[in-house]
Amino acid sequence: MKHSIRRALFGTAAAATAITLAACTAPADTGGDGDFEPLTEISLQLQWLPQAQFAGYYVALDQGYFEEEGFDSVEIVPSGGDIVPQDALVAGDVDFAIAWVPKVLGTLEASGVELTNIAQVFQKSGTLQVSWADSGIESVADFEGKRIGSWGFGNEWEIFAAMADEGLDSTTVSITTQDFSMNALLDGDVDAAQAMTYNEWAQVLEVVNPETGELYQPEDFNVISYEDTAGAMLQDAIWADTARLADDPAYADAAVRFLKAIIKGWVYSRDNPEDAAAIVYDAAINAEAAFPVGPVHQLWQMNEVNKLIWAGGKFGLIDAGAWDKTVAGALAAVNQDGLNLITAEPSASAYSNEYIEQALAELEEEGVIVDGEYSPIDVTLTEGGQ
Amino acid sequence: MRRWTAVAWGAAGILAVAVAWELYKFLGPADGFVVGAIAGETGSGVMLLPRTHDRAMPHLWDMVARLFESTSGGDTPPLIVSVASAALLTLGIAAVGWLIGVAVGMLLGLAMQRWRLVEWGLLPWIVVSQTVPLIAFAPVVNVIGNQIDRGGFPWPQWVSVAVIASYLAFFPVAIGALKGLGSPDRIHLDLMRSYAAGYRSTLLRLRLPAAVPYLLPALRLAAANAVVGAVVAEVSIGMRGGIGRMLIQLAGQGSSDPAAPWGPTFGSIALGLVAAGSVALVGLGLRRYRRGEATA
Numbered sequence: 001m002k003h004s005i006r007r008a009l010f011g012t013a014a015a016a017t018a019i020t021l022a023a024c025t026a027p028a029d030t031g032g033d034g035d036f037e038p039l040t041e042i043s044l045q046l047q048w049l050p051q052a053q054f055a056g057y058y059v060a061l062d063q064g065y066f067e068e069e070g071f072d073s074v075e076i077v078p079s080g081g082d083i084v085p086q087d088a089l090v091a092g093d094v095d096f097a098i099a100w101v102p103k104v105l106g107t108l109e110a111s112g113v114e115l116t117n118i119a120q121v122f123q124k125s126g127t128l129q130v131s132w133a134d135s136g137i138e139s140v141a142d143f144e145g146k147r148i149g150s151w152g153f154g155n156e157w158e159i160f161a162a163m164a165d166e167g168l169d170s171t172t173v174s175i176t177t178q179d180f181s182m183n184a185l186l187d188g189d190v191d192a193a194q195a196m197t198y199n200e201w202a203q204v205l206e207v208v209n210p211e212t213g214e215l216y217q218p219e220d221f222n223v224i225s226y227e228d229t230a231g232a233m234l235q236d237a238i239w240a241d242t243a244r245l246a247d248d249p250a251y252a253d254a255a256v257r258f259l260k261a262i263i264k265g266w267v268y269s270r271d272n273p274e275d276a277a278a279i280v281y282d283a284a285i286n287a288e289a290a291f292p293v294g295p296v297h298q299l300w301q302m303n304e305v306n307k308l309i310w311a312g313g314k315f316g317l318i319d320a321g322a323w324d325k326t327v328a329g330a331l332a333a334v335n336q337d338g339l340n341l342i343t344a345e346p347s348a349s350a351y352s353n354e355y356i357e358q359a360l361a362e363l364e365e366e367g368v369i370v371d372g373e374y375s376p377i378d379v380t381l382t383e384g385g386q
Numbered sequence: 387m388r389r390w391t392a393v394a395w396g397a398a399g400i401l402a403v404a405v406a407w408e409l410y411k412f413l414g415p416a417d418g419f420v421v422g423a424i425a426g427e428t429g430s431g432v433m434l435l436p437r438t439h440d441r442a443m444p445h446l447w448d449m450v451a452r453l454f455e456s457t458s459g460g461d462t463p464p465l466i467v468s469v470a471s472a473a474l475l476t477l478g479i480a481a482v483g484w485l486i487g488v489a490v491g492m493l494l495g496l497a498m499q500r501w502r503l504v505e506w507g508l509l510p511w512i513v514v515s516q517t518v519p520l521i522a523f524a525p526v527v528n529v530i531g532n533q534i535d536r537g538g539f540p541w542p543q544w545v546s547v548a549v550i551a552s553y554l555a556f557f558p559v560a561i562g563a564l565k566g567l568g569s570p571d572r573i574h575l576d577l578m579r580s581y582a583a584g585y586r587s588t589l590l591r592l593r594l595p596a597a598v599p600y601l602l603p604a605l606r607l608a609a610a611n612a613v614v615g616a617v618v619a620e621v622s623i624g625m626r627g628g629i630g631r632m633l634i635q636l637a638g639q640g641s642s643d644p645a646a647p648w649g650p651t652f653g654s655i656a657l658g659l660v661a662a663g664s665v666a667l668v669g670l671g672l673r674r675y676r677r678g679e680a681t682a
Contacts, residue, residue, distance in 0.1 A: 049635055080634060082525050083624045093532050147428040176429065181640030183441060187417070191428045206642035210439075285462050289627035291635045293642075294459025384643035386459030 039254040043075040045085040045097040050078050050284035051292050052301035053198060053236070054098070055276045056121070058283045060265030068264075069257040078288060086115060089239055095251070096258060101234035101323075102330050102341060103154035108350060109342045114242035117351040119259055119316035119359075121266070122236040122308040127158050128201055129224040130185060131192035137222055140229055141166045149178035149190035157341050159194070161329030162231025170336035182207070192224070198304035202297055206385045215383060231333075233326040235308075238262075238316075242349045252355070259359035263315050263370060270306055270374050277302040297385030303377055310374035316356045323351060404446055411445070414438040444645040449652075452645035465646065469632070469653035476628040477657055479544050480609075480616040483551025484661075487608055491556040495563020499593070500585070505564070516557050520615065524550050524622035543625045550622075551615035555608040562604025566597025598675035605668060609661040617654060629653050 046054050057076050060066055066074045077094055079085060085097035086107045096118075104115060129148065131137040137146060140162045150156040156175065163173060178184040178193055182204045185193035195201045201223070209216045226232050238259070244251040269276035277299040284292040292298065309315065330341045360370050416439045423431030436442065444452075453466040462468070494512065498505035527546050535541040570592050578588045620630030632650040639646050669676065 078624065078626070080624055080631070082521065082622045091529060091532070092536070174429070179640070180634075180638040183641050186441065186641060187437065189429055203639070203642050207441075281458075281460065285458055285460070291462075291468060291632055292458050293639055296459070384459075384639065384646075386456070386643075 036248075036250040036253070038070055038257075039095075039250050040070065040072040041074075042071060042095040042254055042258060043077055043093075044258075045077045045079065045083070045088045045094040047079050047085045047098050047100070047236070049080040049292065050076075050280065050288045050290050051199070052277050052280045052298045053305055055269045055280045055302055055305065056262050056266035058265075058280045059268050059276050060261045062279045062283065063265065063268060065261040065264040066258075069261040071254075071257065071261070074258075074261075078290065086239060089115060089241060092241075095240075095254070097239045098236055099239055100154065101237055101326050102157045104237075104239060105327070105330050105346050105350070106154065106157075106341050108346055109344065114347070114349055115239045116242045116245060116349055117237045117318060118240045118245075118255055118354075119238040119262075119356045120234055120318040120322075120351075121238060121316055122234070122305075123311035123313065123319070123322070124308045125158060125225075125227045125232040125235055126197040126304065126308050127155075127226040127235075128195045128197055129159070129192045129226070130182075130195045130201065130204060131222045131224075132185075133220055133222055135191055135222060137192050137224070139224060140168070140231070143168055143173045143192070145172065146191040147174045147176055147189075149176055149184050149193040151180075151194055152177045155194065156335065157330060157333050158226045158229075158231040158233050160231070160333035160335050160341075161233065162226055162229040164329075164332040164334065165230035169334055170338075175336045192222075197225075197308070198301040202300045202304075202381055202385065203293075205381050206297065206383055208383055215381060230325075231329050232322075233329055234318075234322055237318075240355075245352075245355075255355045256358050256362075259316065259356055260363055263359060263363055264368065266309060266315060267368060267370065267372070269302060270310055270372060273302045273306060273377055274299060294382075294384065294386035296379070296382050300379040300381060300385075303379050306374040307376060310372065312371075312373070314360050314371040316360070318351045318353055318356075407443070408446060411438045411443045441641060441644045444648065448645045449648040452643075453649055453652075465649045469629070469649045472627060472629040472632045472650065473653040473657045476613070476616050476620065476630065476654075477660060479547050479620075479628070480551050480612040480657075480661060482548040483616055484555050484609055484612040486548065486552035487555025487557075487612060488559050488605065490552065491559025491604075491608070492563050494556070494560040495567060496589075498560070498564045499567040509564075512557065512560055515553070520550065520554070520618050521622055523553065524619050527553075527619075528623040543623060546623055547616055547619040547625055547628075550619035551612040554611035554615035558604040558607035558611065559601070562600045563597060566600030566604075567593045569600060570596045595675045598672050602665070602669045602672070602676065606662050606665045609665045610658055613654075613658050613661045617657075629657060 044057060046057070048054075050058070054076070061074060061076065077083075077088070084107075085094075085099040086104045088094050089097040090107075090111070090113045098121070101117065101120075104117070107113070108115060129137075129140075136142060143163060143166075148159065150159055159175070160169075163169060176190060178190060182193055182195065182200055184190045185204070186207065193200075195204065204221070205216055205218065207216055208214065209220065240255050241251070245255065277295065280302075281292060281295050281298045284290045313319070327342075327345060331343070331345075333341050335341075363370055414435055416437065418433050418437040419435035420431040420433050440448070453469070454464050456462045457465045457468040494508065498508055524546075527550050528543075531541045531543070531546040531549075567589075574592055574596075575588070578592055583591070616628070617630040617633070619625075620628040621634055625631065629650050633647070633654065636643075636647040636650055
């Protein structure tokens with residue numbers, strides 16, 4: 001890849017310039033010309049397969065928002081295999097990555113690398129624990145003595161943090177790994193299964209109830225939302241390489257422009273959920289050669305994701321209270337192997353509102369409404385989401 | 387005549403599996419049969435008979451019907467078309483992996499047969515190489531590939547997948563070649579020596595023909611390994627468009643659309659059969675060297 005060499009050469013030059021100028025200038029002026037050559041090609045690592053969870057990025061691509069912010073080429077890299085977004089970012093495979101905050105906190109402590117959360121896309125946790133309506137499981141305290149499903153791979157920490165708050169641990173609750181379908185709940189292999197509001201919860205409601213011949217209804221289940229528990233943790237956030245942000249003014253400048261483009265993508269998704277869902281679905285089945293769940297499912301996902309993003313405040317600002325709650329949960333959580341996610345507070349560089357604030361300010365000047373409310377739409381699910 | 391009997395037996399085998407599936411689905415308990423379950427304790431006990439309800443075991447005709455419905459709703463092509471194109475992509479990559487694996491395996495076999503010291507030094511490593519789990523090895527190849535790509539030499543993801551496939555494919559070839567090249571009888575080697583034949587003519591006229599019955603099963607194993615390697619590697623490094631990725635993605639719809647994940651499952655079975663069958667064609671061309679081998 002040509003640009004990589006240029007970037008490497010350029011990074012060296014920029015670092016040299018920065019050292020020379022360090023004595024007399026404040027942090028590099030990201031808007032100034034001549035200091036550096038702006039980046040025009042960047043890549044973003046997703047944390048799962050293409051779906052409406054990532055609508056804002058595909059919309060920004062489709063609507064040309066990246067071009068408007070001066071990028072010639074933006075590559076969106078799906079995951080879904082063994083690709084761990086924060087690891088891909090550390091390895092330098094991509095320029096930015098989407099990942100859940102607790103997972104990255106674990107990586108930061110375990111490997112000693114430095115990454116910075118530059119925008120908190122999802123303001124709320126979308127994780128649920130779903131059980132049958134007659135199971136008697138109505139709160140995390142009721143987990144005691146039950147068999148609780150989780151996907152593992154770092155998706156389980158909210159469960160352990162919520163349990164720790166109730167004085168429960170893996171000696172009193174049986175935690176078991178569930179697969180990507182919801183069969184474990186439907187077949188009674190677990191008492192309560194983990195689900196995201198925007199994906200697996202819809203999958204349950206896309207299954208025909210053999211007793212009624214109709215789709216299962218929300219009233220057939222008890223749903224615990226981790227957002228309402230002490231275990232709530234911040235999820236989809238945009239991560240950047242801390243050292244590059246500090247040393248490479250072109251990268252810091254690209255971060256702001258990148259954020260501006262994706263804010264516009266998510267604003268479009270907020271104002272036109274049907275169109276945004278269709279854009280992701282088209283990108284998934286064509287450009288990505290992926291096989292997503294059908295269009296109705298994507299629209300449900302778009303609707304639910306918007307609820308997590310537009311929580312009243314401005315887009316992407318990292319709320320110190322929510323961050324501290326995530327850190328506290330991460331410190332308290334102990335998994336079934338007796339291991340802690342983290343044992344010490346992350347360093348101050350683990351999040352920064354500097355870039356998102358600049359991006360929001362520039363967009364507000366351009367008249368973009370970056371803090372609007374989302375008005376949920378009604379989505380009627382169909383069998384199999386087709 | 388014998389060929390038709392073979393085809394008939396093959397078809398009967400597939401039919402028997404189909405009948406057994408539907409028969410068990412009809413007779414077996416919908417929610418399975420569990421022994422030792424403790425009341426009130428979910429997940430306790432051992433399941434002796436698997437579940438037969440429609441989510442666990444869809445009817446065969448539902449699976450077939452699903453093949454002709456659109457893959458992901460909307461304007462997406464029928465599932466069977468998506469499966470076929472994904473399988474073809476994986477087959478192509480597996481074929482590249484197979485070729486690399488066969489070339490490397492043959493070279494290793496030749497070197498080990500020629501020099502005892504090489505055999506002593508290499509063979510243990512070749513055996514050890516196969517004990518490295520693929521899921522540990524694949525990300526390493528991917529990282530190296532990415533670094534080469536960033537270094538300016540284009541290295542698309544499918545090359546990594548082919549390399550991983552070749553890693554599984556070279557093993558049977560190396561072992562088969564070593565064994566086959568060493569298989570000629572002493573008396574034949576002595577005859578070649580009495581003709582004052584050098585290494586090269588002994589290799590071409592005696593050792594390689596004698597190795598054919600050993601190599602053909604090795605090539606078939608290598609083909610099957612290359613397919614498995616390609617599918618697992620695709621999933622592991624997240625390559626788009628292949629059958630491995632499709633398996634993972636449709637598995638997520640197992641609750642609401644249980645027949646869908648069977649499409650790519652059938653696709654990968656067909657893929658393995660095509661790969662092994664193509665090697666059988668190689669065997670046809672080498673028929674006159676296959677006297678010692680039981681024909682398969």
